[in-house]
Amino acid sequence: xxxxxxxxxxxxxxxxxxxxxxxxxxxxxxxxxxxxxxxxxxxxxxxxxxxxxxxxxxxxxxxxxxxxxxxxxxxxxxxxxxxxxxxxxxxxxxxxxxxxxxxxxxxxxxxxxxxxxxxxxxxxxxxxxxxxxxxxxxxxxxxxxxxxxxxxxxxxxxxxxxxxxxxxxxxxxxxxxxxxxxxxxxxxxxxxxxxxxxxxxxxxxxxxxxxxxxxxxxxxxxxxxxxxxxxxxxxxxxxxxxxxxxxxxxxxxxxxxxxxxxxxxxxxxxxxxxxxxxxxxxxxxxxxxxxxxxxxxxxxxxxxxxxxxxxxxxxxxxxxxxxxxxxxxxxxxxxxxxxxxxxxxxxxxxxxxxxxxxxxxxxxxxxxx
Numbered sequence: 001x002x003x004x005x006x007x008x009x010x011x012x013x014x015x016x017x018x019x020x021x022x023x024x025x026x027x028x029x030x031x032x033x034x035x036x037x038x039x040x041x042x043x044x045x046x047x048x049x050x051x052x053x054x055x056x057x058x059x060x061x062x063x064x065x066x067x068x069x070x071x072x073x074x075x076x077x078x079x080x081x082x083x084x085x086x087x088x089x090x091x092x093x094x095x096x097x098x099x100x101x102x103x104x105x106x107x108x109x110x111x112x113x114x115x116x117x118x119x120x121x122x123x124x125x126x127x128x129x130x131x132x133x134x135x136x137x138x139x140x141x142x143x144x145x146x147x148x149x150x151x152x153x154x155x156x157x158x159x160x161x162x163x164x165x166x167x168x169x170x171x172x173x174x175x176x177x178x179x180x181x182x183x184x185x186x187x188x189x190x191x192x193x194x195x196x197x198x199x200x201x202x203x204x205x206x207x208x209x210x211x212x213x214x215x216x217x218x219x220x221x222x223x224x225x226x227x228x229x230x231x232x233x234x235x236x237x238x239x240x241x242x243x244x245x246x247x248x249x250x251x252x253x254x255x256x257x258x259x260x261x262x263x264x265x266x267x268x269x270x271x272x273x274x275x276x277x278x279x280x281x282x283x284x285x286x287x288x289x290x291x292x293x294x295x296x297x298x299x300x301x302x303x304x305x306x307x308x309x310x311x312x313x314x315x316x317x318x319x320x321x322x323x324x325x326x327x328x329x330x331x332x333x334x335x336x337x338x339x340x341x342x343x344x345x346x347x348x349x350x351x352x353x354x355x356x357x358x359x360x361x362x363x364x365x366x367x368x369x
Contacts, residue, residue, distance in 0.1 A: 001037055001066030002090040005059040007101065010087065011079040013044050013057045014072070016230060019203045021072050022048035027117075032069040034116045035089075037062060045116070046072065051200050052119050052233040053207075060086060067113040068097065074108055075099070119233050126219045127192045129163060133209050133227060135183045139170040140205045142181040142359045145327055147198045148174035159201050160241040163192045171244050172198075177324045178244060178362040179331075194218045195237035204232060248362060249349050252340035254313025256290065257353055260337045264329040266305050270294045271322035273303040279323050282368045285316040285341070294322070318344045319368030328361040 014033060022030055025048065034045040040062055045054045068091060079087075082101055091097045097110045140159065148156035160171040168186035172179050196204075207230060208214065214227040218236065225232040267281060274281050274294035284291040288311055293304035318341065329337070334352035341348050344365060351360035 001035070001068055001097070002063040002088070003037055003042065003059045004061045004086050004088050005042065005057070006084065007079055007082045007087045008084040009057050011076070011082075013042075013055050014046075014076055014079070016055045016207055017044055017046040017053035018072065018076060019206065020046040020048055020051045020053040029069060029111060029115045029117075031072055032111060032116070033072050033075065034067065034069050034113055036067040036113070037065050039065070047117065047119065047233075049117060050197070050235045051203065053203075054231045054233075056229040066091065068110040069113050069116055070097065070110050071108060078106055078108075120222050120235075121233065122217045122219045122222050122224055126217045127163075127188065127190065128215060128217045129168070129186060129188045129192075131168075131183070131186050131214045131216060133212050133214050135185055136214050137205055137208045139181045139183055140201050142331060143170045143172040143179045144198060144201050144205070145172075145331060146174060146177050146179040146361070147172040150174075154197070154237045155195060155239045155241060157198050158195045158237045159198065160244070161194050161196065162244075163188045165190065171241070173242075173244065176321065176364050177328065178247065179328070179359065180244070180248075180361075181359045183358070192218075193241070194220075194223055195239065195241055196223065196234060197237055200232075200234045204234075207232075247347065249340065249342060249347055252342045252346075252349055254285070254311075254316060254341040256285065256309055256311045256313075256339040256341070257336060258290065258307065258309040258339070260329055260332060260334055262307060263309075263337070264326060266292050266307050267322055267325050267329070270303045270305055271326070273301045274322055278366075279321050280319055280366060280368055281322045281325070282317065282319050285311050285313065285318070287311060287313075287315075313341065316341055316344060317368075318348070319366045320348075320363060321366060324363045328363060332359065332361070 036043045040058055041056055042059050043056050085102050088100045096107050099106045143159055162169040167182055167184045170181045217224045223234045223236055270292045275296045281294045290307045290309045295302040328350050336353040338353045339350050347362050347364050351357050
C-alpha cells in the first residue's frame with residue numbers, strides 16, 4: 001500500500017472513527033484502525049465490536065492499493081503534531097509502514113488486516129427511515145440525559161425510537177423521570193421500533209453533520225446509520241421497552257405557568273440547602289403563588305423562595321428530587337413552561353407553553369414532610 005493524502009484530512013477522518021476504539025480490550029487488533037485503499041478512496045474503520053464507525057476520504061494519489069491495520073494511538077498522536085501538508089503512507093517493509101512528510105518521516109508497525117473482525121449488518125427484514133440530521137441531533141440531545149446510568153439495566157440505559165407512519169418519537173427514562181421528543185418530519189412505511197444504547201447515541205450526536213439527511217436501516221439486532229461519507233453500525237439493545245404511553249398523565253387539571261429560567265434558578269438556589277443524600281425540595285402551590293423550599297435537618301440548614309407565576313388549581317404541597325427538575329428545565333429550552341399537576345402522589349407533566357410541543361417531560365413526585 002502506498003498513497004498520498006492531506007495530513008489534516010486524514011486526521012479529521014480518524015478522529016471521526018476514533019470514538020469506537022475501546023479503552024480496554026482483550027483483542028489487540030481492536031486497538032487499531034483498519035485502512036482499506038481502493039483506487040483514490042481510503043476507508044477507515046474502528047470498532048469495539050458493539051459499536052463500529054467507518055468513514056471514507058479521497059486521497060491525492062494512489063500508487064499501490066491494499067489494506068492494513070495501523071496502531072490508533074500512535075498514528076493519531078503523530079498526525080496531531082503535523083501542520084497541514086501532504087503525507088505519504090507506504091508499507092515499505094513487511095511489518096512496518098512509513099509515514100513521510102516534507103521534513104521527516106516516522107516508522108510504525110502494521111498488522112494483518114484479516115485479523116480485523118467482520119461486522120454484522122442488518123438483514124433482509126430491515127426497515128429503513130430517512131431522518132434530517134438536525135432533527136436526529138436535537139432528538140438525542142433532548143432525551144439522552146433522562147436515560148438511566150445503570151449499565152446492568154440496558155433497556156433503560158438507552159433511547160427508544162418509536163416509529164409510526166406519520167411521526168417518530170424518541171423516549172428516554174430512568175423510571176423516575178421520562179422525556180419524549182416527537183419528530184413529525186420522520187416517517188416510515190410501517191410501524192417499527194428499536195432501542196439505541198446511550199453511549200452509542202452520545203457518540204452519534206458528536207459526529208452528526210449540521211445538515212443533510214441520515215439513513216437508518218435496522219432490524220432486531222443491528223442498526224446501520226449512514227450520512228455523508230460516514231457509517232455507524234450499532235448493536236441494538238434487545239428487549240421490550242416499557243409502554244411509556246400508559247404513564248403519560250392525561251387529566252392533570254392543576255396548571256402552573258412560569259418562566260423556565262426563573263424556576264430553574266430558584267430550584268438551584270434552594271437545592272443548596274436540600275439533604276445531600278436525597279436532594280429533596282418542596283413546592284407549595286396556592287392560587288397565583290409558588291413557594292419552593294428545602295431543609296436539611298441534620299445540618300440545620302433551610303431555604304425558601306417565592307416565585308412569580310400563574311397557578312390555577314387546588315392548593316397543593318408536593319415534593320421532588322431537585323436534580324430531576326433542574327435536568328428537565330435545563331434541556332427544555334423554551335422561555336415559558338407549563339407544569340400540570342394532579343395531586344401530591346401522581347406524576348407531573350412538564351412541557352413548553354408553546355402550542356406546537358415537540359418535547360415534554362414527566363417526573364415522579366416524592367413524599368416530603
